[in-house]
Amino acid sequence: MTSTNESATPAFPCMLVYAGRERARVFARAAFPRRRGRTVMVRTIDEFEAAIRRELIDAVVVDLAAQGEDHWTLAARASDFPSTPFFGLLPFRTTDAEALARSASFGFADVLCEQIDESSARDIVAPFGYSARFARALANAPEVLGLTTETQRRTWHAIVQHAGRPVTTTTLAAVMGVTREHLSRNFARDKGANLKRVIDLVRLISAAELSKNPGYDVRDVAAVLGFASSSHLAVTTQRIASTRPASLSGLRAVDLIDRFVHGRTRSRVAGKEGL
Numbered sequence: 001m002t003s004t005n006e007s008a009t010p011a012f013p014c015m016l017v018y019a020g021r022e023r024a025r026v027f028a029r030a031a032f033p034r035r036r037g038r039t040v041m042v043r044t045i046d047e048f049e050a051a052i053r054r055e056l057i058d059a060v061v062v063d064l065a066a067q068g069e070d071h072w073t074l075a076a077r078a079s080d081f082p083s084t085p086f087f088g089l090l091p092f093r094t095t096d097a098e099a100l101a102r103s104a105s106f107g108f109a110d111v112l113c114e115q116i117d118e119s120s121a122r123d124i125v126a127p128f129g130y131s132a133r134f135a136r137a138l139a140n141a142p143e144v145l146g147l148t149t150e151t152q153r154r155t156w157h158a159i160v161q162h163a164g165r166p167v168t169t170t171t172l173a174a175v176m177g178v179t180r181e182h183l184s185r186n187f188a189r190d191k192g193a194n195l196k197r198v199i200d201l202v203r204l205i206s207a208a209e210l211s212k213n214p215g216y217d218v219r220d221v222a223a224v225l226g227f228a229s230s231s232h233l234a235v236t237t238q239r240i241a242s243t244r245p246a247s248l249s250g251l252r253a254v255d256l257i258d259r260f261v262h263g264r265t266r267s268r269v270a271g272k273e274g275l
Contacts, residue, residue, distance in 0.1 A: 013037035020066025031038035031121040080215030085109035085128040131163040147213040164206020166226040195263035
């Protein structure tokens, strides 16, 4: 995904933190408080594996000063989830040089120092988060979609903020300050794409991005993006891109959009826009 608009910010940032020490947990709670998103705190490898497959994670923070070797086992998982940036957490002692080098070898985005203030930690992590990068990459709707009105552009912006998570037309209408019926009708004006179809397109673009991660299978992608089941993802993939979920890993956003605009932009029954 490439960046097109630096001002875009994620709608639902979710941090996954492996904290083996109490000091690390205190730091994470202060740096990533609930009012700024959701933080999932784990202490074991099993808890980590369950969490990263349960919901869409924007970034992972690993306590690299924890006792034992579990943190290095988790650090090695960064290569399995390249769409999700991994960050280390260290007290930055003179003995931490080896840990810094190892984290770099695992492809970590950066390492946080426990002594920095909370806002600085957020500023370091935020630009790398999955939702933030997704929103920036798709901030401007592709011209081929024909989303030219102010309503269409603002709605598209609200959709991509969710980074593929479920979003209803009712929620979008509330953001726009209009009724669901009004938004659906005006979004699809002049035989444009149905709002529900565009929501599905964006979700599928996210599914394709996540499918490129070796650590996810089709069932995992469906789960983290809130699809009811793998079958639900399969139906959406067929409807929007005329392919199977197993093929998503080989498709780019531009490929999906190209497939979408060729006869898949409108529902068969007009007006059935709600989720």
